[in-house]
Amino acid sequence: MDKGTAQTSTKSDQRVIKGWIFYDWANSVYNLVISSAIFPVFYANVTESHYLKTVGRNELLPDENVMVDFFGITLSNSVLFSYVLAASFLVVSILSPLLSGIADVTGSKKRFLQFFCYLGALSSISLFWFNPANIEWGMLSIFLASIGFWNSLVFYNAYLPEIAEPKYHDNISARGFSMGYFGSMILLVICLSIIMFIDPAYTKYSFILVGLWWMGFAQVTFRRLPYNIHKRDVKTGYIFKGVQELKSVFKEFRQTKRLQRYLLSFFFFNTGVQTVMLMAVVFAKKEIDWGAAGGDTGLIIAILLIQILGAGGAYLMSFISSLIGNLKTLIFVVMGWMTLCIWAYWLESPTEFYFLAAGIGIVMGGVQALSRSTYSKFLPTTEDTTSYFSFYDVAEKIGIVLGLFFFGLMEYLTGDLRASVLSIVAFFAVGLVLLIFVPRKESEKGRKVLSASRLRKLAEKENAD
Template sequence: MKKGNQRVIKGWIFYDWANSVYNLVISSAIFPVFYANVTESHYLKTVGRDELLPNENVMVDFFGISLSNSVLFSYVLAASFLLVSILSPLLSGIADVTGSKKRFLQFFCYLGALSSISLFWFNPAQIELGMLSIFLASMGFWNSLVFYNAYLPEIAEPKYHDNISARGFSMGYFGSMILLVICLSIIMFIDPAYTKYSFILVGLWWMGFAQVTFRRLPYNIHKRDVKSGYIFKGVKELKNVFNEFRQTKRLQRYLLSFFFFNTGVQTVMLMAVVFAKKEIDWGAAGGDTGLIIAILLIQILGAGGAYLMSYISSLMGNLKTLIFVVMGWMALCTWAYWIETPTEFYFLAAGIGLVMGGVQALSRSTYSKFLPTTEDTTSYFSFYDVSEKLGIVLGLFFFGLMEYLTGDLRASVLSIITFFGVGLVLLIFVPRKESVKGRRALSASRLKKLRKKERGE
C-alpha cells in the first residue's frame, strides 16, 4: 500500500473520534461521578445514615473485602492494565505474523463497546459484576489502541506523523465532547435517572463510527499468509523484534522516559474526577456540574493543545517540546496539591487540557518517528503499549496505596509528581539521533530478515 493515501489516513483518524467517548464518558466524566454517587447512596443505606461524617470514606464490600470506593476503582483499572500488558505483546506478534491486526482491532473495539453498554445494569449491591464490566471495557479500549497505533507508520511518512497524530487526538476530543453534551442534556433537562443511558450511547457511538475506520484501513498490508502454527510463530516474531529493539539506544531511552512521565499523565486522567469530587469544596451542590464544566474545559483546550504542540515541535523538535510539556505537568501537579476552591480547579483543568492534548499526540508520533524501517509495527507498538499500561498499573497502585496508608487523597498527588520528575530527567538524556552501533545492528537485522523472506522462511 502506498503511504499518504488521504482516504486511509482520514479513516485512521476517525477511530479516535469513535473510541474517545469511552475515555471521556466512562473513564473521566459521567461514570466516575455516577459510581461515586451510587456507591455512596448504597453505603449510607447500609449504615443507616443520611450523610457522611467529616472525612469519612465510602466503603464497599468486594468479595468480602471492605475497601473505599476510590481504592477499589483504581485497583480494578490497574488489574485490567496489567492483563493488557501481558496479552498485547503475544497478540501483536501473532498480528504481525498473520497480518491480522485489523481483526484484533475490531475484536477489542466490540469488546470495549459492549462492556460499556453493560454498565447500564451497574448495581452497587452486586458490585463484583459491575467492576467486571469496567475491567472488560478498559481491556477493550486499551488493547484496541495497540493495533490502531501500529497503523500510523504504515499509512504515512515520518514527517507527517506529528500532524496526523494531533489530528487524531483533536478529532477524539471534539467527538467525545459532542457525545458528552448529548448525555448531559439528557441528564440535566430530562431526568438524572437516565444517566445510565449514557453508557449505552457510548457503546453504540464507539461501534458505529468505528465502521468508517474498518472500511478504510487495509487488511494484511504486507500480504502475510500463515495458516498454522501462528501462535509459535507469533512468539518467535516478537522475540526477533525484541532482539532488534535492544539495539536501538534512542528508542530504548525514549521508551523508558515515556514509561515514567506517561504514568503521571494517565494517572491524572483516570483519577482526576475522584480527586476533585473528594478534595474540592463544592458546597452543598456536591460539585457534579462543576466537574463537568472542568472536563469540557480540558476537552476544548486538549484539542488546541495537540495542534499547538505539533506546531512547536516543528520549530524546536519533538524531544525539546516534550521536555517543556513535562515540566508544565510537574508545575500543575504541584499546584493541585494545594488547591481547594472550584475556581482554582477550573484554572487547573484549563492548564491540564493544554498539556494533555500535546503530550498524548506528541508521545505517539515521536515513538512512531523513532521506529526503524520495519514491517513489524504492531510488535514494536506493543512495547509502547506495555510500557504505557505497566506505568498506569504502577501509578494507580501508588495512588491508591498513598490514600490507603495516609487516609489523605492529596498525598497521592506527590507520587504523581515523582513520576513526572523521573521521566523528565530520563527524557533529557534521550539521544537526538540513533547511535552508529545501533544503525549498523538494525541494518544487519533487516538484511537478515530480507534473506529469510527470499528463502521463504
C-alpha cells in the first residue's frame, strides 16, 4: 500500500479529489504541446524541409503534398501522422479492457495509471531526437506516447465514481479539465517564449519539458489517490480472473439500457470531436496562409485561444447542465460542433480561424467534461469502475481510429483536406440522433442490476459455507 493515502479514504475527501484533479493538470500538456500545438507544427516543418532537400527544391509547388518514406511506403506526412495515431488508439482499445479487468480484480489500477503515465512521459521526451531521415523511430515515439497518455486515462477516469457522489461529478470533471487547460497553457507559453525569444532551434526542448511536467506533477496525484480501495488481494491467476471479471461486468452492462444507448451516441459524436482536435493544426497549417499573422506563432496562438476558452466552456456547460440536464446540454453542444465543422470548410484567413478557434474552445471544454461525468453518473452501483470505464475507453479509441482513418482516406481519395473536415459532420449527425433517443431514466431492469463485485462476493460466501 502506498504511504500517501490510506485504503480507507472515503468519498468527498477534498484532499483526494484535489489530487485526482491534479492529474489533469499534469497530463494535459501532452494533449496540447504534443498532440495539438507545437509537435504537429514541428513535424510539418521538419518533414517538409527534408522532402525539399530530397527533391532538390527550396519550396513546394502549389497544392503539392509533402511526401515521406515510411518502411518503403511513400505517402503524405499528414496521412502518416493520422495513421500512426490511429494505430496507437487501436492498441489502446485492445489493451484497456483486459488490463481494466485485471486492475479491478487485483485492486491495482493505481499501478497501471503510474506505468502508462511514465510510458507516455518518457516517450514524449524521446521526441527530442526526432529525425525525418529516420522517421520510423520518430513515429514510434509518437505511437508509444499516445498509448501512454490514453491508456492512463481509463484508470484515471475510473477513480471519479469512487471518490465523489454522482451529484458532484459534473463539477469535479469540469474542474479537472479546466485545470488541465490552464496547466497546459502555462507550459505552452513557456515553450513559445523559448522558441520566439531564444531560438526556434530549441523547439525540441519543449518535448523534454512535457515529459518532466507530466511525470513531476503526477506525483501529487499518486500520493493522494487511494491504492486498492476495495482491499482486493489476488496474487495468482489474475489474468484469468481479470478476463472473468470483464465478462461479468459486460453482462451487467448489457442490462443497462440508458448506459448502452449513451455509450453508442458517445462513440459517434466523440469520434468527430477527437478527430477535429487531433487534426486541427494539420488542417490550419496546410489550408490557411499564416504569413500575415506571424507564421507558426500565429497558428499556435490560435491553439492557445482554444485552451483558454476550453476552460471556461467546461464550467459553462457544467452550469447549464445543472439547469437543463446533461443530455439536453450535450445535444446543444454536438449541434455546435456540427456548425463549426461546416463553417471550417469555407475558412480562408487567419482571422476567420481565430473565430473558429474560439467556438471550438467553448464546445470542446463542454463536451469533454460532460461526456466523462455523464457516463460516470449513469453507472450502476459497482466496485468495478475500471472495467466499466474500459467500455467508455474502447468506444472512444475505436471511434478515434475510425475517425482518423476516415479523415486520412478522404484526403487520400480527394486530395482535399477540406473535404476530410466536412466529412466529419456525418459522425456528429449520427451521434446527435442517437443522443436524442437516450432514455432520461434507467430502465427498471437496469436499476436492479447487481454489480460484478456483489455477485463475486456472494459466490465466495457460498463456497466458504
